[in-house]
Amino acid sequence: MNGKLWLGCLAAVWLWAGNGQAQPARAVIEIWMWGGPPQTDTFDPKPDAGRDYNGGLKAIPTNVPGIQLGELMPKLAQQADKFSIIRSMTHGVNAHETATYMMQTGRMPGGGVVYPAIGAVIAMVKGYDHGYTGKIAPYVILTKAKGRFSETGFLGYRYKPLVTGGNPNAAKFMVEGIVSEGISEQRQTRRRQLAAELDTLGRALPDDPEFKDFDRCTNDAYELITGGVGKVFDLSQEPDAVRDRYGRNTFGQSCLMARRLVEAGVPYVTINAEGWDTHKKHFETMRRKIPEMDQAMAALLQDLSDRKLLDSTIVWWSGEFGRTPKVDWGEPWNGGRGHYGRCFTAVVAGGGFKGGCVVGASDATGENVVSRPVYPQDLLGSIYELCGINPDDKLPNPLGLDLPILPPAGKAGRLTELYAHPETLKK
Secondary structure: OOHHHHHHHHHHHHHHHOOOOOOOOOEEEEEEEOOOOOHHHOOOOOOOOOHHHHOOOOEEEOOOOOOEEEOOOHHHHOOHHHEEEEEEEOOOOOOHHHHHHHHHHOOOOOOOOOOOOHHHHHHHHOOHHHOOOOOOOOEEEEOOOOOOOOOOHHHOHHHOOEEOOOOOOOOOOOOOOOOOOOOOHHHHHHHHHHHHHHOHHHHHOOOOHHHHHHHHHHHHHHHHHOOOHHHHHOHHHOOHHHHHHHOOOHHHHHHHHHHHHHHOOOOEEEEEEOOOOOOOOHHHHHHHHHHHHHHHHHHHHHHHHHOOOHHHEEEEEEOOOEEOOOOEOOOOOOOEOOEEOOOEEEEEEEOOEOOOOEEOEEOOOOOOEEEOOEOHHHHHHHHHHHOOOOOOOEOOOOOOOOOEOOOOOOOOOOOHHHEOOHHHOOO
């Protein structure tokens, strides 16, 4: 780490220390670049590596001395003091399913046990069994599930995420199970009234505990469909200027939706951003996708900060792996990048993570980790710890096995160098 970058990190420590005693993060926003984002075109640029590696893209300075980003991210460059970059992520796997499982559970698949993803674990620990009173599920995915494995694993259906479906950038965000196309709130109310009128058995047994549970579930469901709780999904309540700042596209409005869900108390929100598996014509796609990401992610970080939510909300950006640093210019790829799990990048912000720092390094072409390797269990374990969860705690499972949340940390351990208040963590 050079001197300027060290001073930037030192300043970040001083600013965080002035905020008083730290508390565990209350929420996590996972920005998942579905398919594998290119580290060398985004948060680990290689401007001197030549066109066969950088495709002609340059690097730009940020508001933190010593940190550079890819030229397609000017807005995030002005937010670099709010996030930290891990340039030495590694697991060595180039298959989507296996790499996704590793990045979500911290484990290699196999052994006849499917472990839960981090979202399901946090939904369990911070959800209904531990004081969560929200009507919205404690784990929400915008807008499609990853589909690579059962994210709840052996924890079961209770911790299944609400997968919204729909498109938050549409005129009306059609959230599956909550918003029904062509059915007004008035019609939903009339349907409910008719159902109540026909429920003669329920009225005859008003004290039956099973009917009471049924009525409670019905009331909760209608509170989402027609009540005030469901309004969190109505992005028309946001000023046009705010929606424009995030970007009028699916990813931009998903980031805005994530902020609204965290504001409403949801502990874990995933944004599954499609379109990053760029084997062909990579740079044509990136010149469209990266600016969308840059605009939305920068707006999200600034918005969370302005609303005093960033200190209590972890934001982490990653995919299952990165892309091959060397570009394949031949047919049929025409400038493509393949899967690359040997060395890639993740980004963390808020919730007890310092901003304005870089952890680890890749070599001159981005092909190999040269310092501070960070494994999936290190990243996930750090998120758990800052959420007040001990990664060594046992997971309940139907077989009664002795299964910790995560396996032991990698050689270099958790990302404690990025913890703003390491002294407050539970031992």
